[in-house]
Amino acid sequence: MHFTFRTLLCITLWPQVLWAQFAPQAGMMGTSAIFADSNIIVNWASGYTIERSWQNISDTTLGKVTAGEEWSITGKAGNGVISLGDGGTIILTFPYGIRNGAGPDFTVFENGFMVNDSLAFLEMAFVEVSTNGQKYVRFPSQYLGSSIQIGAFTGADARQYHNLAGKYVYNYGTPFNLDDIKDSTGIDINNINYVKIIDVKGAISDLGSKDVNGNFINDPWPTPFPSAGFDFDAIGVIYQNDGMALSELDIDPVSIFPNPAKLGVPVSIKGFGLNQIKIHKSNGETLLPTTTHQEDLVFKESGLYVIEVSSINSNAKSFYKLVITP
Numbered sequence: 001m002h003f004t005f006r007t008l009l010c011i012t013l014w015p016q017v018l019w020a021q022f023a024p025q026a027g028m029m030g031t032s033a034i035f036a037d038s039n040i041i042v043n044w045a046s047g048y049t050i051e052r053s054w055q056n057i058s059d060t061t062l063g064k065v066t067a068g069e070e071w072s073i074t075g076k077a078g079n080g081v082i083s084l085g086d087g088g089t090i091i092l093t094f095p096y097g098i099r100n101g102a103g104p105d106f107t108v109f110e111n112g113f114m115v116n117d118s119l120a121f122l123e124m125a126f127v128e129v130s131t132n133g134q135k136y137v138r139f140p141s142q143y144l145g146s147s148i149q150i151g152a153f154t155g156a157d158a159r160q161y162h163n164l165a166g167k168y169v170y171n172y173g174t175p176f177n178l179d180d181i182k183d184s185t186g187i188d189i190n191n192i193n194y195v196k197i198i199d200v201k202g203a204i205s206d207l208g209s210k211d212v213n214g215n216f217i218n219d220p221w222p223t224p225f226p227s228a229g230f231d232f233d234a235i236g237v238i239y240q241n242d243g244m245a246l247s248e249l250d251i252d253p254v255s256i257f258p259n260p261a262k263l264g265v266p267v268s269i270k271g272f273g274l275n276q277i278k279i280h281k282s283n284g285e286t287l288l289p290t291t292t293h294q295e296d297l298v299f300k301e302s303g304l305y306v307i308e309v310s311s312i313n314s315n316a317k318s319f320y321k322l323v324i325t326p
């Protein structure tokens with residue numbers, strides 16, 4: 001079918017029960033795909049841990065997947081892919097933590113391709129994020145399509161998949177919005193340091209993978225090739241903690257130098273977002289506060305001092321020891 005504006009209008013007006021609800025394939029009206037050269041991408045993954053899996057989980061004599069080179073994992077989309085195999089995983093790290101801004105916060109690239117005007121060969125993966133590398137939270141994935149097994153190189157409709165990497169064809173990233181998991185515990189959605197990609201085992205059977213509603217997610221299976229499973233290309237970062245978003249960061253670290261300092265030598269106190277500095281003597285006496293964010297202070301007595309600093313945008317306070325020697 002040639003996909004015209006008129007057919008698109010008809011589809012939108014038809015009952016939703018007949019048509020999947022999520023954003024359509026790259027290039028179609030209403031898509032959420034992000035092009036690899038988009039200027040909203042400010043950085044790319046810089047490190048990884050990969051665990052590749054079987055070409056076919058039901059026949060492990062074929063061995064594990066081998067397609068792809070590890071050097072292609074980091075950096076920009078379009079420099080080659082690496083296959084994960086059935087249920088394989090890869091964890092990516094970044095130059096700076098990812099933070100939650102308006103709209104999508106990062107985007108994942110795979111190497112799907114169109115098989116006709118509207119369907120594409122697509123391989124899916126779950127996406128999980130973590131702040132500390134221990135506790136991961138999965139984006140709530142959804143599959144709305146049929147349960148007739150999609151085979152190797154059968155087309156799939158992007159509108160049936162949501163919050164699954166691999167929804168879009170080569171050079172088009174699938175967006176992920178940290179707002180979707182903002183109520184999760186154990187992670188800080190303004191400081192995501194790890195993104196884990198887990199291949200969806202597309203089998204419509206007990207071997208398969210389920211979405212957030214408990215439905216099997218249908219993706220091409222079996223694909224008993226060295227390139228089986230999700231083919232990871234890249235992760236593009238849209239919002240990051242690069243020091244520009246001070247209001248969302250703690251005031252640490254504060255630099256106090258020199259420390260210890262000799263009596264009469266100026267001590268410099270510096271820190272991002274530093275508002276007020278208070279100086280307490282070890283006997284509890286508080287010296288006159290200063291309000292500049294960067295100060296060279298000269299002390300008149302040797303001894304132990306406590307430097308109290310507070311931030312511009314919150315009530316957060318930190319305390320540091322300073323020693324002045326005779």
Ligand SMILES: [Ca+2]
Pocket residue numbers: 100101102103104105177178179
């Ligand atoms: Ca967001």
Ligand SMILES: [Ca+2]
Pocket residue numbers: 086087123124199200201202219220229230
């Ligand atoms: Ca798969």
